[in-house]
Amino acid sequence: MNQQRTFFLYIVILFLVAACKSMSQEKANKDQDKAYPVITIAKRDTTLSIPYVADIQAGKNVEIHSRIDGILNKIYIKEGQHVKKGQLLFKINDSELRIELNKATAAYKSAVADARVAQVEVERVQTLVEKGIIAKTELDLVTAKYKALLAKADVALADKNAVNQRIHYTSVTAPFDGIVDRIPLKEGSLITTSSFLTTLSDISTVYAYFNISENEFFQIQNGVNNDKDIVAINLVLPDGSHYPQEGELQSAESEIDENTGNIAYKAKFTNPAGRLRHGASGKLLITRPLQDVILLPQKTVFEIQDKNYVFVVDKDNIVRMKSIQISQRLADYYVVTDGLQPKDKILYEGIQTVKEGDKITPRSA
Numbered sequence: 106m107n108q109q110r111t112f113f114l115y116i117v118i119l120f121l122v123a124a125c126k127s128m129s130q131e132k133a134n135k136d137q138d139k140a141y142p143v144i145t146i147a148k149r150d151t152t153l154s155i156p157y158v159a160d161i162q163a164g165k166n167v168e169i170h171s172r173i174d175g176i177l178n179k180i181y182i183k184e185g186q187h188v189k190k191g192q193l194l195f196k197i198n199d200s201e202l203r204i205e206l207n208k209a210t211a212a213y214k215s216a217v218a219d220a221r222v223a224q225v226e227v228e229r230v231q232t233l234v235e236k237g238i239i240a241k242t243e244l245d246l247v248t249a250k251y252k253a254l255l256a257k258a259d260v261a262l263a264d265k266n267a268v269n270q271r272i273h274y275t276s277v278t279a280p281f282d283g284i285v286d287r288i289p290l291k292e293g294s295l296i297t298t299s300s301f302l303t304t305l306s307d308i309s310t311v312y313a314y315f316n317i318s319e320n321e322f323f324q325i326q327n328g329v330n331n332d333k334d335i336v337a338i339n340l341v342l343p344d345g346s347h348y349p350q351e352g353e354l355q356s357a358e359s360e361i362d363e364n365t366g367n368i369a370y371k372a373k374f375t376n377p378a379g380r381l382r383h384g385a386s387g388k389l390l391i392t393r394p395l396q397d398v399i400l401l402p403q404k405t406v407f408e409i410q411d412k413n414y415v416f417v418v419d420k421d422n423i424v425r426m427k428s429i430q431i432s433q434r435l436a437d438y439y440v441v442t443d444g445l446q447p448k449d450k451i452l453y454e455g456i457q458t459v460k461e462g463d464k465i466t467p468r469s470a
Contacts, residue, residue: 144402151435155392156390157389161313161384162314171274178197191278193276213261216254220258286306309379313374322361335391355370405453414427415456424463
């Protein structure tokens with residue numbers, strides 16, 4: 106009988122020990138559940154790369170048009186070909202113009218001959234006047250006739266030069282080094298004045314045009330974001346690759362777009378390998394230094410009615426909501442301009458499971 110009681114007491118003691126251990130473990134788990142990762146705010150130096158959508162344009166890009174009417178006799182280039190300044194691109198038939206030139210040349214020579222005859226007559230009459238054989242009025246008459254014939258010769262020369270100029274227009278040459286675009290017309294086509302022949306692009310230098318907001322523009326003007334503070338200007342191409350050459354910021358347009366509130370800037374890039382083409386697109390990354398700024402992980406910030414808040418942990422480990430001001434987004438961080446001070450402790454994770462006034466057990470994140 107005593108052995109049975111002893112065995113029963115032993116079983117009860119084991120049960121109580123197991124229950125105590127379970128309660129202790131449960132309490133430890135609850136305490137562990139209240140342990141939240143916390144970060145301490147500190148100022149630091151970093152760089153900020155702001156992306157802008159960019160429209161890439163050639164340094165020179167012109168449409169080439171015909172300046173006369175005629176038949177397109179010869180095309181000396183191919184689409185996509187690189188040409189040099191002064192190189193012959195197109196030849197327009199000039200046979201009719203050559204006939205006009207012959208006529209204009211003959212008219213000019215005739216006018217010059219008439220003027221020469223008149224000049225001889227002036228010299229003869231002047232000799233007679235000096236000898237007193239005829240009156241001076243005769244000299245005035247032949248002199249006036251001579252000047253009229255000289256003017257006629259000048260007109261004939263101008264006509265001849267005009268035809269020569271039109272013949273010159275039949276040879277269409279490259280105004281600068283560049284790459285030929287699409288050629289819509291074929292040899293034998295009838296063209297008229299201003300007919301489109303092709304486009305020529307000089308892509309040795311290209312410009313990436315992008316828009317900045319009115320606010321950013323005035324920050325630059327006021328020295329908040331000075332152009333001289335730019336660390337680098339890089340171009341990301343549509344395939345995600347980075348263009349190897351860095352850009353140089355150029356002047357802005359003179360007007361702010363009243364519809365968008367933006368103003369256009371451009372970045373200049375050298376293009377020695379011809380990798381960039383006119384009309385391409387890309388993303389411009391302008392990198393600026395940031396000194397003594399507070400960077401806050403985005404996961405620590407929550408928004409209520411368009412305002413940004415964080416949970417600050419006080420000295421008693423009580424969490425308190427605090428409003429903050431954000432100026433920029435940098436990767437997974439926000440640049441905080443107001444609301445926090447160095448050494449403030451911020452709740453890093455668990456912002457959805459705590460509320461104002463909760464006491465937590467902080468641990469280093």
